[in-house]
Amino acid sequence: MVPRYARPEMSAIWAPENRYRIWFEIEAHALDAMADLGSVPPEAAETVWFADRNSPPFDIDRIDAIEAETRHDVIAFLTHVAERTGPSARFLHQGMTSSDVLDTCLAVQLARASDLLIADLDALLAVLKRRAFEHKLTPTIGRSHGIHAEPVTFGLKLAQAYAEFDRNRARLVAARADIATCAISGAVGTFANIDPRVEAYVAAKMGLNVEPVSTQVIPRDRHAMFFATLGVIASSVERLATEIRHLQRTEVLEAEEYFAPGQKGSSAMPHKRNPVLSENLTGLARMVRSAVTPALENVALWHERDISHSSVERFIGPDATITLDFALARLTNVVDKLLVYPERMRRNLDLMGGLVHSQRVLLALTQAGASREDAYRIVQRNAMKVWESGGTLSLLELLKGDAEVTALLSPAEIEANFDLDYHFKHIDTIFARVFGPD
16 A cells, blocks of 8 residues: 555555454454353453453554464464453354454455445546536537547536446445455354354344355455456546546647646646646556456465465455545546636537538438448548648538539538537437436
8 A cells, every 4th residue: 555545544444453443343243142142151252342442452563573473463363352351362263263354354344445435436426427517518529549530528428437437336336245245154164163143143243244155265256356346447447537638638638637726747848737647547547457367366265265365365455445545536536627628629629621520411412312332432532632631621612512412412401411519419318318317
């Protein structure tokens, strides 16, 4: 985790203090359930909770010192709890194995991280919706292969992004449900030394579902799907960031990131206003996606368990969620403050002498009786003259002077195919599909 790209609330989920707090709650809730079932003395659970309430926070340095000797993090933690609690601590962890604590804790952390990420997506969706309606009918050029294609609106570009992130939200909600499972099943997952009712009790207390078959560890296909979902969301972040970067290019300049008073774009060139936030988002997206392949490779563990996944998850759990949290917040800010230039959009739209209307003329000629092949040849012949002139010639005027065209279409009929508003007649339909009929 790099502090530069971390926000406090998400970082706190992965802090050692929080991890040990979750470990304690898992162990103490399990002890409560065992006491209710009569497998441990009732006062044991009361003593453990009482000692925790009346002790200072867990001493991380002390736990680290014990682990340096034991070479086992859970044992080090339990030893420290025993130092705080006294004899009743001997009833902790009965019939449990380390994975019961570690995997259940990871599930809690990922679920809580998901909640923050879902809130991030909600904030981004709200901004995208507001800006989409603001520019619902702001004409701009649509591009394919980076080349002018046909007119769209800037609001439609943002509506597309909204729909994509709305799908991502649904994916993350599903991934959260998939990852939020509890395993308190003991060695190799057979419940030989612990009652399944203990697992059910801990799951309820920690806000998790019961893992149907844990084999001592929670199956890592759940984690693979979770991190794959984060990777997809990161790719959507990069897609929108890349669009903004292209729109800010000097030759395009249809939109640009907000440039704050006192901000500097270059140490050498005072005139520069660079899309540094969008470029940063592109890099952050790569880092989130870098967690996907290791998560997929963690699925194939040996037999009932091994720990080849453990070191991986100590990296990707905090890093992927913290980085994506930061990226979503940054993207929300970029979209919220994005400077949009409708006049420049219109100038670019008119840059190539009306070529963006070529398809309408093609269709009009076929409707008037020309074969599609002939219609395409006629329109392309004139369009290439405009293209090669760099837009100084007018497609409309060339078509009006083309005998093959005027033999089928009147000047008024030709001009009718250059109506910009024609391209926007279904914008309301698309917006209703994205945002709902209201």
